[in-house]
Amino acid sequence: MSTLRFHALKQIYNLKPVLIEEKVRRSEIFGANVFKESTMRQYLTKEAYDSVIDANVNGSKIDRVVADHISTGMKEWAISKGATHYTHWFQPLTGATAEKHDAFFETIGGGLAIEKFGGGQLVQQEPDASSFPNGGIRNTFEARGYTAWDPTSPAFIVGTTLCIPTVFVSYTGEALDFKTPLLRALQAVDSASVAVCKYFDKNVKRVNASLGWEQEYFLIDSGLAMSRPDIVLTGRTLLGHSPAKGQQLDDHYFGTIPNRALDYMRDLETECMLLGIPVKTRHNEVAPNQFELAPIYDEANLAVDHNSLLMDIMDRIAERHKLKVLFHEKPFAGVNGSGKHNNWSLTTNTGVNLLGPGKTPMSNLQFLTFFINTIKAVHDNEELLRAAIASAGNDHRLGANEAPPAIISVFIGEQLTKVLDELENVTDGKLSPEEKTDLKLNVVGKIPDVLLDNTDRNRTSPFAFTGNKFEFRAVGSQANCANPMTVLNAIVAKQLIDFKKQVDALIKKDDMKKDDAIFNVLREYIKKSRNILFEGNGYGEEWEKEAKKRGLSNNKTTPEALKVKKSDKTVKLYEDLKVMNRIETIARYEIEMDEYALRIQIEGRVLGDIARNHVVPTAVRYQNILIENVKGLKDIYGDDFKNLASEQMNLIEEISGHIESINSNVTKMTDERRTANKIEDIEEKADSYCHKVKPYFEKIRYNCDKLELLVDDELWPLTKYRELLFTY
Template identity: 85%
Template sequence: MSTLRFYAIKKSLNRKPVKIEENERRSALFGRNVFNEDKMRQYLTKEAFNSVMDAVQNGSKIDRSVADHISTGMKEWAISKGVTHYTHWFQPLTGSTAEKHDAFFEPIGNGRAIEKFGGGQLVQQEPDASSFPNGGIRNTFEARGYTAWDPTSPAFIYGTTLCIPTVFVSYTGEALDYKTPLLRALQAIDTAAVDVCKYFDKNVKKVNASLGWEQEYFLIDSGLAASRPDIQLTGRTLLGHSSAKGQQLDDHYFGTIPLRAMQYMRDLETECMLLGIPVKTRHNEVAPNQFELAPVYDEANLAVDHNSLLMDVMHKVAERHDFKVLFHEKPFKGVNGSGKHNNWSLSTNTGVNLLGPGKTPMSNLQFLTFFINTIKAVHDNEELIRASIASASNDHRLGANEAPPAIISVFIGEQLTSVLDELQNVTNGKLSPEEKTDLKLNVVGKIPEILLDNTDRNRTSPFAFTGNKFEFRAVGSTANCANPMTVLNTIVANQLIEFKKEVDALIAKESLKKDEAIFNILREYIKKSKNILFEGNGYGEAWEKEAKKRGLSNFKTTPEALKAKVSKKAIKLFEDLGVMNKIESVSRYEIEMEEYVLHIQIEGRVLGDIARNHVVPTAVRYQNILIENVKGLKEIYGDGFKKLAKEQMALIEEISSHIESINSNVTKMTNERKISNNIEDLEIKAHAYCSKVKPFFDDIRYHCDKLELLVDDELWPLTKYRELLFTK
């Protein structure tokens, strides 16, 4: 066993557990480090408090003079908690969060200083935007960018720093982050959904999109992870033979949580409580050393912020426990990867879940309206939905045995399918009294009891209805939820706008009553959207063929999928609803395509390095041992050695064959990478990396993994799967 691997394993096995103190109830800890409504009431003037609440609830602007009062109260609260610095906390298009800390400390001359934090510092800052992805929005020499306070997401304290959630925009006003388009999309769905809700309840004044994410992840001992260059540099294993025991016994899923992992989770949950992240569920996932945590659902913007913050906190807490957290969608071959299911719904200011059935036929008609419109939105924009979850890492997961396929479809269960079939037969035009009664009593009225027992789950469906919400299961574990949530809320908002136009037109032109007009439009939507509904096995070849017949896309790679983001249809959609202009849409496409290229480029370099500098030299060393063994046998037995050394000779030849294949494929991969690097057009370059460079990964890995089984375990330099996945 290599020295590094030996000491990594020894250190892991001898590590003492971390003791976690829990002296207070979680409810008492919750939100302690958040400048929430209770803190604002305590530290703000009445005018300042009302101004913030009006901004949160109605989107009104906060006057600069009032901002000074808010910043003063926020500073006093933070200083009382031992805070020394503040930062505008934002989410650039890098996939991680960003922050620049400034001290409250301000010299005032004569050797004196004060703690200063004014309204201007709260509301706006100017971080250098030159090193963040911008997709061609701005030139390198135009470094100015602006962060602006988002009052709908409360400030929080982490460590000794006051963190203020903000948007991040360019000097010319284009969004350079995930939050800005999401906020615009949430405003769009609020307006569109309220207009439709008026058909059913005139008291509805606001509709919030809610999100409950489920974060899957792996916990790997940090010492073992440090012995793997691929994990350190790419977040996944680029080679490694499967362990004899993996997940085939299903003994990890929902099993007893290992002690060390439990200590990490308890520590993490304490941090989450302090930060107001409402984590509630924890459990073992399917693969060894894989886990999941999930919160109570929250308003979508806040939920996205919480997930981005959580991923940062998970890394920091992991360091205290000598763990490395892996968020990559497929860090290990042969076992389940990780997703981040996005559970999405809409709720009104009157407390109604628009995707949950009610107690009356009218409330159930409202449910059907939003339910069917969501299906129609996904049907009409399935390519854009697929693009919203595209990434180099998620390409490894989609279509694997634990994840939905790249074909977007909607699962609603047999019972609701039957309801839609009956609605499809609604008479075109005015309804007879008998038809009205039948619809209200036997179709719409029975929806609650239908859903009560409807526990159907289809784990192969990327977009499934699960009782009172839609679960977007295809989102990857590394993703910022804002990306898919921006798309989903935008397409549903657009669909609701179209729905209202059509219903109003029928009422005006055909003199139909409101309910009749709604039933007629919904009937047409059901007919037009049927191709997106699928109840069967999403993994089978039969579904691929059927999906093709239905006209559904099947983009298996990121370069194919991302093209939908810059289609004329998508650009117009985002522009019409004010979510993104053309420049912002194109820039995001270019950023994500470049990110894909860079990910594959880095993985290719790392794989080539490991293969030639770790695997091949180790194989040659073992081969030399075998050769010496054969020489010794020849010296002892003379010509008779051939029979005795038959297996050794075959092994020497087999090792040589694998070494030759590795070196040959690494050379070919490197040459293809050089050719691809010289391509100017980003789209062509991304496709070249996908189709010319990436295919060598599997070939190189195959021969490296074969050598892992042949070479003496004591010589093998890389920590093996059995050690990474089964070291607790």
């Protein structure tokens, strides 16, 4: 047994439990380390407080003089909580968060010093943007980037650092982060939704997109993780034979949470409470050592920040417990991977969920308007929605009979399908009084009762309506939620804008009443969106054939899926909504293509290293032991040794075959990788890595995994699946 593997297993059995005792109610500590409204009332002047609230509610700009007052109050609060530094906390296009810490400390001469933090330092900073992904946006002499305060997401303290959520833009003004396009998309869907809401309620002045994410993850011992070079460098296991017992008994799902994992969860949840992350649910997931946590819904921008912060905190807390968190979508073969379901809805300032049915026909007509427009938006932009969740890691899940397929479809349930069928049969033109009465009483009026019993969820659907929200189930577990949320809110905003234009045109041109116009437009949308609705098994081959007939895309790999991002349709969508300009859109396409190629490149290098420097030498060592055994039998038994050593000789030959295959395929993979590295065009390079380099992964893995079953366990250098998944 390898030294790393031995000491890692020994460490686990000698671990002392980390007992987490909760001494106060969570409600009492919730948001204690957040510069929230109640804290602002205490530390800010009325003018400064009102300015922040106005920026939150109405999107108004904060005057630089007022910013000085805000920064003073924020600094005093932070110092009172033990903070010594501050940072602009942002989300560059690396997929991780970024921060540069500066101390409040500043000298003033004469051997004296003060704590200083002004409005200028709060509102804007200039971190170097040269080493962040930019997709060709910046020139070498324009490496400077700017972070600017986002007052809609409250500042918070982690350790001794005041963290200020910010956007991140280039020297020339283009977005270099996930937050900036998201904020623009949220503004677009707010404006478009309010305009449509005016048909039903003149008091609606603001519509917020809400998000509730469900974070799946694996927990393994940190010592065992460090004994696996593939986990350390890629976040997943590139080889490893499935254990005799995996998830087939379904005994882990919703089972009793192991003590070590539970202690970790308690510690994590306490930290979340302090940071205002409203985590509520925790449970075992399907695969061994897989878990999930989920919060209460929040405004989408804040929810995205919370999820990004959560993943940082999860890693830090795991270190205390000598654990390693795996966010990769497929860290282990043979068991379920991890996703991050994004539950999305729209809520008005009057407290109405626009995707929830009401008690009156009018409120239900409003529900149907937003419900059908969302379906139409997904239908018209299904390829872009698929691209929003494309990544090298998520490719392992999509279409792999454990997660939603790569084909985007919408599940709404049998009852709501019947409602749409009824609406589709609405008379073209003005409705008679009898038709209106029948529609309102027998169709629209019964929606609350329909939804009451519509609890079935098709778990194979990537985009499902689940009662009062849509659940985008195809998002990867390590993804930044901002990417899919930017796309979803943008396409819904575009659709609502188009809807209002069509309704207004009917009212003006045909002198049609508002309800008649709405019904007529919705009826046409139902007809045009039928192909995206699917209630059956998304994993079946029949659905692939049917989806092709319907004209739906089936982009199974990231390079295929991402190409829609540079299309004229996508560029125009973002430009019209002012979410991103052409430069920003194309840059993101190039960044994501480049990231895909780099990830496959890294995995190829790691796999080649493990196969040749760990697996093959170990197999040769065991083979030599067998050869010595055969020689010994020959020395003792002479010519009769063949009968006694036949199994050993067969094993020697079998091992030789696997070694030869490994070396041959690693050489071929390396050659293909070198060829791919010479390709200048990023699209061609990503395609080459996808279709010429990556196919060797499974071939190499197959032979390595076969050797794992043949070689003496005491010699095998890598921690095995049974130890990674079943050692608590």
